[in-house]
Amino acid sequence: METDSVRVESSLWIGNKRYRAFLSGWYFSWTEIDERNREKKTISVPVSEVIGVKEGRVEIQPQKKVEDTDLDFTLFYVKRNSKGKGIRVPWSLGRTQFCCPSRGVRDQWITQLRTALKTHSPSRPHRLLVFINPFGGKKRGKQIFHSLVAPLFELAGISSHVVVTERANQARDYILKKDLTGFDGVICVGGDGMFSELLHGVIGRTQQEAGVSEHDPTVMLQPCDLHIGIIPAGSTDCVCFTTMGINDPVTSTLHIIIGDSQPLDVCSVHYQSTLVRYFVSMVGYGFYGDVLAESERHRWMGPLRYDYSGCMVYLCNRSYPGQVQYLPADSHISSPRDNTRCLSGCRVCSESKERLFPHFNSSSSLYSANVSQYSSELEGEWVTIEGRFKCISLTCMSSSCPRSPKGLSPSAHLADGTADLILVREANPLGFLTYLHRHTNTQDQFDLPFVEVYRVKAVRFSLPPGEGEEEEEEEEEEEEEYEGADREIQASTESVLEDPEKLCCSNIAGHSQQHLAERKERGNVAMSRVKRPGFVCGPCCTKPRSVSVWNCDGEILPHTEISCRVHGQLVRLFARGIEDSTKP
């Protein structure tokens, strides 16, 4: 749609080159004119991607510098860099200084560009509430915000109220309890754990205000208006990577400034009639639960604990019995094996918007119609699968990260109201290693005989009758054993850190191998006490366990028999999905 009110054209200069500049409708463009009045290359910037227009010659990087002259103005805008890792390129701040023939022309350009911004970019935030976790990732949250984010917010005229957290869950509690009038969005500077705090705060507050009970697993939750922004400053930043295609604080900040809006599906986890948690990335049982539980015992190792625990749990080669029930999604619309990717402007997600959960007003008839559709969906045809599983995972998005650029389920969608259920049945260790390894390369991780994947709307998990009992006593013993092992490894690691020379004579790996061998011996004795039929058990576990734990976006859930359901487009992020950099 063209807007006649915003239309300017004139000659402008950049350095000593003359340009014909043109502002019309949605675009501001400038074309170089040579000495013979011939047109050369044109640069075009969408008005929606203009960050700000300032009088004079202005620089903000590496530090702010303003040279106020009557004839100049500076345009700041989103610039797509040519080189980047992964399928998308990072954004940076583009800057062009224009010189006008007179002060009157300059003032006209500034006024019209600012009017165009207001007209064509009405959903930009003006005031933001920012939570910084000073301890997330490499503890650079405050530095990232003050050096990279705050100057851009200032340039764009966004004011922010900053809270540096002093404890876990402070951000969630703040959003649940404090007056948020005047804020257009909440921003976390941290990792997935911080994002989860904001997610719980925003959903919880919205339901409180709407009088909706989050504990009712059948209820249709109220979609949340308050946008969430993520400035990546954590260890993995999976939610940021999956919704942006890149973990880059400047790219995230520019998406926030221009008011991008990406709806996101959220999954709720219930235990009977109690809400346990929400997640957007993953809930995993078996391997993923065990790795998290194991890594919690080795927190002192820092980020290395995940690799260490992954190896240990892999060597244990455990599998677990269980019954999985799921409510299938419509397979005619999309499937986890259709080889597509959910990219910016995804057709599947945009078409599902109306079909699943339109933005509703509780008093409207549309709302009642959707509530009844939602309740009747729960009564649909549930499918039951029983067996022994190495892992069971449910993901609302592809859950990609720099280590696994395609993610857990490469064709999963961000906002289609579905999740992907991945069942990895009992397999030999080499087969399972192949499955894990395929997450890091381009091979299809679902093309293995022991792997199944389903696109679903809801999932229930239950243990076979009798399982889960008689575990506690055994696990207490095991706990003591693990803690002993932990103390030994910690002591030897600390001594090596103090004096790296010791590495030559005191190899930690060797030490732990020896320890594991001892444990295996003890384990063999323990195995004879176990009544259940055993299965191949690796060197580091003393006995088969029949119950694992659920890893929900990095938190261990306190319950095993859970039910999960997807709430289509429940929240909105300041993002636009992954831009396909292969497109012009």
Ligand SMILES: Nc1ncnc2c1ncn2[C@@H]1O[C@H](COP(=O)(O)OP(=O)(O)OP(=O)(O)O)[C@@H](O)[C@H]1O
């Ligand atoms: N001031 C604080 N002190 C202790 N814990 C905090 C504080 N602020 C936030 N937290 C908690 O720290 C946890 C981890 O933080 P965050 O997610 O930012 O970093 P991370 O764990 O390094 O990154 P990732 O989650 O991406 O792996 C969060 O669950 C959050 O609740």
